[in-house]
Amino acid sequence: MQYRKLGTSGMYVSAIALGNWATHGETVEQDLATECVRKALDLGITTFDTADAYAGTKAESMLGEALKGVRREGVEIMTKAFFPTGPGKNDRGLSRKHVMESINGSLRRLQMDYVDVYQAHRYDYETPLEETMGAFADIVHAGKAHYIGVSEWTVEEIRAGAALAAELGIRLVSSQPQYNMLWRVIEPEVVPVCEELGITQVCWSPLAQGVLSGKYGASKAPAGSRFSDEDGGLKTVHRFMQPEVLERVEKLKPIAQDLGVPLATLAVAWVLANPNVSAAIVGASRPEQLDDTVKAAELVLGPETLELIDDALGDVVERDPAKVESFPERV
Template identity: 50%
Template sequence: MEHRQLGRSGLMVSEVTYGNWLTHGELTGREQALSCIRAALDAGITAFDTADVYAQGAAEELLGASLQGVRRSSLVITSKVCLPTGDGPNDRGLSRKHIMESCEASLRRLRTDYIDVYQAHRFDERTPVEETLVAFDDLVRQGKVLYLGVSEWTAPQIESALTMAGELGLRSRIVSNQPQYNMLWRIIEPEIVPLCLREGIGQLAFQPLAQGVLTGKYGPGQDWPEDSRANAGGRAPSFINRVLGRELLSSVESLRPIAAASGLSLAQLAIAWVLSRPGVASVVVGATKPEQVKENATGAGKPLEEDVLRRIDEVLGDLIDCDPAKTAQMMAVKPAWARSRS
């Protein structure tokens, strides 16, 4: 497993990050999660991503328990704050109160003294940006957080935070952005990627497999696999079923010979594609089985030729979404490549 520098920071992250959104605490139990974590470590993955809102804290607890006994300095643990973790008026957002309390709770659940990269999970329109930035900076000064990041922020929101941090004279700055990014969903390319390249912010791209669509497991006109996310419990089906359509699935099948010619599976091709994009430091991939972890990990370190990238674009065509206006709306917006199952 190769490692890359996160933006212009000195932090090195493995090209594949193990993430536990929609898995730990929802789709997998403790033993299954532990086996996946072991597989990740065996594959050379050193970066692990979670958030306080995942399974309402259960994901952080499982990750913390699974990493016990592993040398802490060899790991990079990222977590996030902003989305609702309770019913109270202060159990959400990026106020100083919620940031400070959520960080302490995450540290307890993760069984660690510090979080390597602490990210603002979404932008908070209610809270002044300076309040958020000062709270984050204080956590860095206290040694509870080492680096700061954002997730699903627009380019103007990121730029305003960078400007404000400079005006306030804060020593800590944003070094990472965690966006949804894959062959189909490229909305960060027009505005966010150029800004981040200029400002030294690295991408920790999640959903490189488009919720499993780009693995080829969902064949056009076929029943979904029993052990897939589309047939799973919890919130997974609501996320995956909204993007499964005949046109999309047929196009994904057309990618199979391109992957085979490169000696890759469809999943490995999808991961290699994201890692080939400018500014990407790591791809965040979840798994419910150790075998999936191993396959995903081998998608790293596989550079793609320009001809392969061109053929991918030709196959996907109009299914590719590059609309920057959809940044920060991925939870609500139906992607342009989503079609009816019939």
């Protein structure tokens, strides 16, 4: 495993992080979740990413249970707040009320005294940024989190958040965007500003929700997979599940074969090739799935390989910086 600094902080994270979105509490129950976490630890993964809203708060509880008995100082735990955790109007967003209640709920479910990075899961346009950052600062100063991070914030939001954090004596060290071979919207604006501010990326969906594993054909999907319909055909509502995209992904397979690695390994290694990336978050519903993705931490892609990837994907790559995901209202 490779370990990288998170932003300009002094903390290291594993280049591969295990996330439990859409797995723990949804498709994976506790015994299997614990197996996946223990497998990750055996492979050198020390960084774990979750959120209070995942699986209706169950994901945090399952991660906490899976890590019972593990030396707390030997792992880095990242969680998030913004999305609904209950039916009330204040059970969402980044108001002081919700943020302060959310960190306490997260710590209780994780069975921990602190998290290493507490993240704003999205930007809250209904709450003054000063209120949100003030609450985050109080959480850090109370010892309930070491650092703060954001997820899917625009350049302007990141810059304003980092400035307020500095004024309040805390560190905004990470940005958590979607980033993969097909989705590169952070490259034109977010990455340069983060480099300037000493912030690094912890990227979700390096496999484009499984598309870059190569398991989806141009017209069919494996039974039981995320984008399979009842007849085994493709659910084409997702932007990655279009025939022209899948045809281009097929052109990546020979590149991976020439390197002697699975396509999933190549895809994660591509994300890690960006020097502003500290970690790629991978998921696992079975422990053995981690074997291929962990290999990416040691796979160095040269300029020729990167050019071959760009040529193979062509114009299906999304690069528009305006498509950084955000929500104008709380959901």
